[in-house]
Amino acid sequence: MKFIKRFYLGLVLAFLYIPIVVLIVQSFNAGKSRAKWEGFSFRWYEELFKDPNIMNSLVITLAIAVLAALFATIIGTLAAIGIHAMKRRPQQLMLTLNNIPMTMPDIVTGISLMLLFIFTQVERGFVTMLLAHITFDVPYVILSIMPKLKQMNKNTYEAALDLGATPMYALFHVILPQVMPGVITGAMLAFTLSLDDFTISYFTTSPLVQNLSTLIYSQARKGIKPTMNALSALMFVALLLLLLVVNKRTAEEE
Amino acid sequence: MEEQRLITLEDIYKQYDGTTVLDHINLYIRKKEFVTLLGPSGCGKTTTLRIIGGFETADSGRVIFDGQDISGIPPYKRRVNTVFQKYALFPHLNVRDNIAFGLKLKKMSKAEIDRKVDYMLDLVNLKGYGKRGVDSLSGGQQQRIAIARALVNEPEVLLLDEPLGALDLKLRKEMQLELKAMQQRLGITFLYVTHDQEEALTMSDTIVVMQGGRILQIGTPKSIYDEPKNAFVANFIGESNIFPGTMIRDELVHFCGADFPCVDSGFGEDHPVDVVIRPEDILLVGEDVGQVTGTIKSVLFKGVHYEMIIDAGHSIWKVHSTTMQPEGSRVGLAVVPFNIHIMHRMEEEKPQEEAKK
Numbered sequence: 218m219k220f221i222k223r224f225y226l227g228l229v230l231a232f233l234y235i236p237i238v239v240l241i242v243q244s245f246n247a248g249k250s251r252a253k254w255e256g257f258s259f260r261w262y263e264e265l266f267k268d269p270n271i272m273n274s275l276v277i278t279l280a281i282a283v284l285a286a287l288f289a290t291i292i293g294t295l296a297a298i299g300i301h302a303m304k305r306r307p308q309q310l311m312l313t314l315n316n317i318p319m320t321m322p323d324i325v326t327g328i329s330l331m332l333l334f335i336f337t338q339v340e341r342g343f344v345t346m347l348l349a350h351i352t353f354d355v356p357y358v359i360l361s362i363m364p365k366l367k368q369m370n371k372n373t374y375e376a377a378l379d380l381g382a383t384p385m386y387a388l389f390h391v392i393l394p395q396v397m398p399g400v401i402t403g404a405m406l407a408f409t410l411s412l413d414d415f416t417i418s419y420f421t422t423s424p425l426v427q428n429l430s431t432l433i434y435s436q437a438r439k440g441i442k443p444t445m446n447a448l449s450a451l452m453f454v455a456l457l458l459l460l461l462v463v464n465k466r467t468a469e470e471e
Numbered sequence: 472m473e474e475q476r477l478i479t480l481e482d483i484y485k486q487y488d489g490t491t492v493l494d495h496i497n498l499y500i501r502k503k504e505f506v507t508l509l510g511p512s513g514c515g516k517t518t519t520l521r522i523i524g525g526f527e528t529a530d531s532g533r534v535i536f537d538g539q540d541i542s543g544i545p546p547y548k549r550r551v552n553t554v555f556q557k558y559a560l561f562p563h564l565n566v567r568d569n570i571a572f573g574l575k576l577k578k579m580s581k582a583e584i585d586r587k588v589d590y591m592l593d594l595v596n597l598k599g600y601g602k603r604g605v606d607s608l609s610g611g612q613q614q615r616i617a618i619a620r621a622l623v624n625e626p627e628v629l630l631l632d633e634p635l636g637a638l639d640l641k642l643r644k645e646m647q648l649e650l651k652a653m654q655q656r657l658g659i660t661f662l663y664v665t666h667d668q669e670e671a672l673t674m675s676d677t678i679v680v681m682q683g684g685r686i687l688q689i690g691t692p693k694s695i696y697d698e699p700k701n702a703f704v705a706n707f708i709g710e711s712n713i714f715p716g717t718m719i720r721d722e723l724v725h726f727c728g729a730d731f732p733c734v735d736s737g738f739g740e741d742h743p744v745d746v747v748i749r750p751e752d753i754l755l756v757g758e759d760v761g762q763v764t765g766t767i768k769s770v771l772f773k774g775v776h777y778e779m780i781i782d783a784g785h786s787i788w789k790v791h792s793t794t795m796q797p798e799g800s801r802v803g804l805a806v807v808p809f810n811i812h813i814m815h816r817m818e819e820e821k822p823q824e825e826a827k828k
Contacts (some may be wrong), residue, residue, distance in 0.1 A: 372559035375526050376548040379553045380573035380624065396561040 224305040232275035237453060244446035251443075261447040268444060270432065277343065278279025278412060278428040285350035286408040292351070293407075294400050298392060300359070301330045301366040312363070326353055327420035334421065350411045357410060365399035402466050409459045413452065416425045475501045476535075477660055478523060478628060483532035485684075492518050493529070494568065494684040500628070500662060504652055506669040511707070517556075519681075520630050524553045536625070538540040538698040552621035553630040557637065558613045560605040566592075567601035567615055591619040594653070612644045616652070621828035626659045628771045635670065647673050668708050672696065678788060680704050689781045691775045701817045705747040710787055712753070716746040716813075726811055727786040729763050731806065750778070750791040752810035761803015764789075767796050 244262070248255030267270055288290065300311045318326065330349045334341055373395065377387035393400070415430035429452065435444055478500040485493040493515045500506050508516035521527040523534060525546030538647075541549060542685040552573070560569050570591055576586045592598050595615035605613060614634060621629055625649060634645045634650075651674045654661045666673055671678050679688045680695065688700040700703035716726030721736035726746045734754050758764050765783030770775045777795045781802065783789040788804060796802055 295563075366559075370557055370559050370562075372555040372557060373561055375524075375546070376553070376555060376559040377559070377572070378526075379524060379551075380620070381547045381576040383547055391561055394559075424540070 230272070239444055241450045241453070243443070244442065244450040246446075249443060256443035261443045262451075264291040265447045265451075267442045270427075271429070271444065274427045274429045274432040277426060278368045278430075280419075281343070281347055281350055282408050282411040284347055286355050286404050287352030288347075288351045289358050289407045290400060290404040293355045293403055294362055294393075294396070295398075296355070297362040297366060298388070301363065302428075315359050318353065319353040319356050319360070323353075323416035324420075324436050330417065331420040341421060342426045343422070346418055346422040346426065346428070350414065353414070353417055354407035354410060357406050357467060358400075361406055362365060362396055362399040365396040369395050398466065402463060405459060405463050405466070407462065409456060414455055473761060477502045477504075477537060478662075479524075479535040480519070481521070481533040481535060483529045485515075485522070485527070485529050485532070490595050492684050493522075493598060495532070496684075496686060497736065498686065498689070501673065502659060503660055505651070505661045505663065505674060507665060507678050508756055509665060509668060509671040509678050509707075511666055514681040515684040516681050520553075520662060520664050523628075524551060524630050525549050529691045545788055551630055552624050552626035552629040553618050553632065554614075554621050554634045558617040558636070560602075560613055560616055560620070561614050562606055563569045564605070565601065566603050566605060567575040567595070567606070569605060569616055570620045571624050571775045572620065575626075587623050591623045594622075595619045608780060610637055611646065614646065614735045618653075622653075622657065622659070624658065628662060629654075631661060631663045633665055634663075636665075636667075642777055643670070644751055650674065672708070683705075699747060699814065701814050702745045702747070703817060705745075705807065705812075705814065708789075709752050710789065712748045713787060714746045714748075715816075716744055718742040718744050718813060722808070724811065725808060727763050729785060730809045731762060731811055733811040733813060735811075736809050738815075742817055745816055747812045747814060748806055748810060751776070752754075752806060753790045754793075754805045754807075755779075755790065755794070755796060756803040756804045756805045760798065761805055764801060765804060765805050766828060767800050768801060769797055770795055 243251060245257050245259070246254055247258035247260055252431040299314075300308055303311065327349075330345075330352065331341070334345050337343055369392070372388055373391055378384065382390065392410065413430065414428075418428050418432065419431050422428070424435070427435065429448065433448065436442060436445060476499045480498045483493050483496040484491075484740065496515070496519060499502060510521055518527060522529050522766050525541075525544060527543065532542075533540050536550070556646075558572065560593075564572070567588055571584050571640075574587060581775045588601070589598075590615075592601060595618060597612060597615055597619070600608070600612070608699065612635075618634070630634075635646050638646060647670055663671075663674065668821050674688065675692055677689060678688050678692055678695050682703055688695055688704050690698075695704065696708055699711075700706060705711045705713055714726040715719075716724050718738040718740070719725050720740050721738075722733055723748060724731050724733050724735070724744065731746075762785045763786075765781040768780045768782050768787075771778040772795075773791075776791045776793050779792065779796065780791045781790055781804065783804065790804070
């Protein structure tokens with residue numbers, strides 16, 4: 218019985234992780250062929266960092282992720298505080314409205330944003346991709362801050378006013394410090410989501426401005442170069458580390 | 472008298488979603504007075520406090536502070552400070568920074584702030600706790616910090632919203648005395664909200680009894696205990712026997728099937744009234760000399776006294792006495808005229824039941 222349990226678990230994990238393991242192993246394969254192991258090498262990693270297209274996309278990806286996380290965190294934090302101050306009914310409504318975009322398929326979000334940009338005649342590129350990323354990041358930021366606000370003693374804000382603080386001073390010196398763990402978690406979540414987004418980016422940018430996901434996709438159509446293995450392996454490791462940190466923080470807060 | 476009034480509430484009316492919570496409240500508070508708003512939950516006492524603090528605005532009416540209408544002034548510009556029910560300390564700041572919060576906003580020098588915070592820590596008996604996080608303190612200690620944080624700003628009025636509600640009985644009694652002593656030493660006006668009648672009687676100069684958004688009675692603890700205005704106040708403040716009766720003429724009242732001489736007058740003849748008698752004011756006498764007679768239904772030992780429930784035919788009497796009579800024995804009950812208190816009937820239907828504690 219014990220054996221069966223372990224075997225089953227192993228099977229599930231194998232299904233999940235064998236492709237990634239293969240990818241990582243292949244990224245160290247010296248040869249170009251994917252069928253044959255020709256020895257260990259960092260060759261593809263070296264080529265990866267010499268490829269101007271990829272480096273350019275990396276910069277764009279990081280710039281978009283940092284900026285989107287920054288703006289989404291500011292917008293989301295203020296929105297969460299506002300929603301928290303609402304009465305019960307409108308609060309429920311706002312939270313439902315906030316949840317819908319998260320459950321919506323990315324392709325729907327992507328296409329609708331694309332249509333919006335075409336309709337408003339905004340040329341697609343870096344700015345439109347950034348706007349799109351902020352849009353899908355905000356609900357996650359709000360969601361990660363709400364529990365912190367609920368935990369907060371509501372009277373602390375009033376106590377600050379009572380002691381002579383203006384509402385603005387109270388926001389920065391009393392409310393924000395108390396919800397800061399949620400704000401940081403939200404920012405990291407937004408960064409992670411933005412970093413690995415493909416679908417929405419694909420519909421909201423131009424072929425001239427590519428992030429890593431859309432670049433990999435366009436290159437894959439021409440046949441996958443082994444540098445893509447190296448790039449994917451690096452992205453996997455980076456996201457894994459980020460997710461570990463986010464999960465650890467969430468666990469600690471609970 | 473007039474210039475001593477520090478806060479005046481003029482015709483304050485407030486409703487939430489169609490429910491009236493304050494029904495035209497008029498009240499004034501003198502300088503250095505310890506005023507307690509007393510009433511069951513939902514009576515409007517906390518809302519009254521929050522209107523004075525500036526956290527709520529009245530739908531109509533005015534709040535006058537030191538001769539000025541402050542109805543539209545935000546809380547951070549009012550010269551009052553509040554001690555909240557659940558302390559509301561800032562969890563991200565240590566004890567010292569919690570207390571210094573208001574002083575820093577006043578742009579005081581560091582030395583001045585340190586001196587004042589040290590003085591407050593000493594006053595609330597928490598010397599040496601300055602660097603501690605507030606979450607590491609006990610409920611009683613947190614309460615003291617909350618009081619220190621408010622008092623350090625030298626407010627003209629300190630508003631306290633059931634500040635001792637979360638403490639255990641013994642600590643609560645200690646803090647009652649400490650708070651009262653502090654108030655007298657510092658000469659600050661206290662406006663205190665509680666539903667605990669004993670707390671109100673112990674600490675206050677003036678008690679304001681509230682119910683259903685209205686003020687029922689304002690007076691000293693003694694006058695409210697001895698001369699409750701109606702059955703609700705009598706029931707809420709201490710234990711009492713309340714009987715429906717008829718004022719036959721001045722100084723003679725009929726209730727529980729007998730005529731009792733009393734000291735009240737001015738009700739007219741054959742006027743329906745409520746009669747209140749405190750359980751400790753009823754004398755157990757021989758069956759033959761009692762004004763009414765009855766059978767002892769139950770005896771309960773309460774520490775200082777016995778509580779006996781006596782069935783006198785058409786009425787049930789609660790009696791407190793240091794001597795005990797066995798259950799089932801027949802006794803006579805007597806009340807001296809001075810201890811019979813006559814009240815006008817309440818206009819509304821009796822809220823007596825819900826007022827029982």
